[in-house]
Amino acid sequence: MTDPVVTDGAPCTDNPYSQGVRAGDTLYVSGYGPVDPATDEPVEGDVGDRTEQVLDNVAAVVEAAGGDGLDDVVKVTVYLTDLDDYDRVNEAYAARFGEDPPARVCVEVSRLPEDVDVEMDAVAHLG
Structure with a gap:
């Protein structure tokens, strides 16, 4: 059994996917770019600032x-x-995850939705 997760704390789209899906104690968070959920627009600043927004979006879904x-x-x-x-x-990421960061993969892609430069998806364990 799975449960979709919905929150105003992360961007919502009319695309056919859930912000996150909980399956037991595991949460699968959809990919998020640096979009401010209040404006539905990518945030300004450098890639570090945009990484902060991406992580805020991921955190909001986990909290929801x-x-x-x-x-x-x-x-x-x-x-x-x-x-x-x-x-x-990495600097922005390390500042948020600290001493015990999660497992991670990083890949270069040719293009992301809304022509943003960074996106992340995540898996969380909700014990």
Whole structure:
């Protein structure tokens, strides 16, 4: 049995996917770019600022599912349109996850929706 997760704390679209889906104690968070849920527009700033917004969006979905935000995330996939941004994304990412970061994959992609430069999806364990 699965349950979709819905929150105003992360961007919503009219595309055919859930913000997150809970299956038992596992939460699968859809991919999020640096879109401010209040404006539905990508945030300004550098890639570090945009990474912060992406992580805020992921955390909001985890919290809406009853979790403790990024503390419950066990796996992240990072999508970058330019691997030259890798170090700056790592700085922002490390600042949010601290000493015990989740498992992670990072890949360069040719393009992301809304022509943003960073997107992440995640898996969380809600114990």
